[in-house]
Amino acid sequence: xxxxxxxxxxxxxxxxxxxxxxxxxxxxxxxxxxxxxxxxxxxxxxxxxxxxxxxxxxxxxxxxxxxxxxxxxxxxxxxxxxxxxxxxxxxxxxxxxxxxxxxxxxxxxxxxxxxxxxxxxx
Amino acid sequence: xxxxxxxxxxxxxxxxxxxxxxxxxxxxxxxxxxxxxxxxxxxxxxxxxxxxxxxxxxxxxxxxxxxxxxxxxxxxxxxxxxxxxxxxxxxxxxxxxxxxxxxxxxx
Numbered sequence: 708x709x710x711x712x713x714x715x716x717x718x719x720x721x722x723x724x725x726x727x728x729x730x731x732x733x734x735x736x737x738x739x740x741x742x743x744x745x746x747x748x749x750x751x752x753x754x755x756x757x758x759x760x761x762x763x764x765x766x767x768x769x770x771x772x773x774x775x776x777x778x779x780x781x782x783x784x785x786x787x788x789x790x791x792x793x794x795x796x797x798x799x800x801x802x803x804x805x806x807x808x809x810x811x812x813x814x815x816x817x818x819x820x821x822x823x824x825x826x827x828x829x
Numbered sequence: 830x831x832x833x834x835x836x837x838x839x840x841x842x843x844x845x846x847x848x849x850x851x852x853x854x855x856x857x858x859x860x861x862x863x864x865x866x867x868x869x870x871x872x873x874x875x876x877x878x879x880x881x882x883x884x885x886x887x888x889x890x891x892x893x894x895x896x897x898x899x900x901x902x903x904x905x906x907x908x909x910x911x912x913x914x915x916x917x918x919x920x921x922x923x924x925x926x927x928x929x930x931x932x933x934x935x936x
Contacts, residue, residue, distance in 0.1 A: 742925070751916065751927050751928065751929045751930055752865075752873065752916055752918070752927040753927070754924050754925040754926065754927070766923055768923075768924045769924070770924070802872055802873075804872075806920075810861070810920065813878065813879075813920065814863075814875060814878045814882070814884055815863030815865070815875040815877075815878040815884075815918065815920065816863070816865070816873070816875060816918075817875050817878075817884065819872035819873060819874075820872065821872060822872055
């Protein structure tokens with residue numbers, strides 16, 4: 708079965724960076740995209756960016772002002788999201804989610820990781 | 830950016846009730862809209878994609894409709910497992926955006 712497994716919780720200081728991993732299994736990794744979505748406490752879901760796992764093309768939300776980098780390692784079927792210059796307001800649960808590369812065939816985000824809590828605290 | 834709104838923000842209902850949630854986009858998104866259910870401490874789960882297509886394994890009491898800028902999610906007969914928060918999401922254009930959520934709780 709399709710599964711996305713994320714790395715564990717992190718506690719970081721303001722100004723630091725965090726890198727979250729998302730290991731895929733149960734499907735051909737390069738046939739899909741991986742998106743990153745975060746959810747601050749009590750807030751709505753916020754899209755951060757995506758990577759085409761096949762060709763490596765990426766796009767990130769301008770809301771993060773260039774602080775986000777999304778990469779992948781096809782040999783490990785793993786995607787990564789790095790967020791730099793962390794602020795207190797970056798405290799959130801970060802999710803990865805699978806999405807078909809060809810939009811008309813997409814079933815929305817049809818599989819999600821379990822979420823990774825990132826806490827920014829001094 | 831396409832703004833997505835939902836109404837109501839909270840909905841109190843009883844088991845067996847018919848429930849309808851509305852989602853509006855700030856510009857036309859054709860039918861590129863998905864609905865998700867989220868329970869506390871869990872990842873969202875897709876219910877409906879392309880406005881009205883039921884995801885495999887999702888009970889048939891869930892249905893979606895709409896196109897352009899206005900969409901609805903209907904639960905025909907609310908079950909105990911359905912008490913959760915529901916989000917709509919547009920995937921017509923980047924940045925992908927979600928609605929603020931509708932919490933369905935027990936009346």
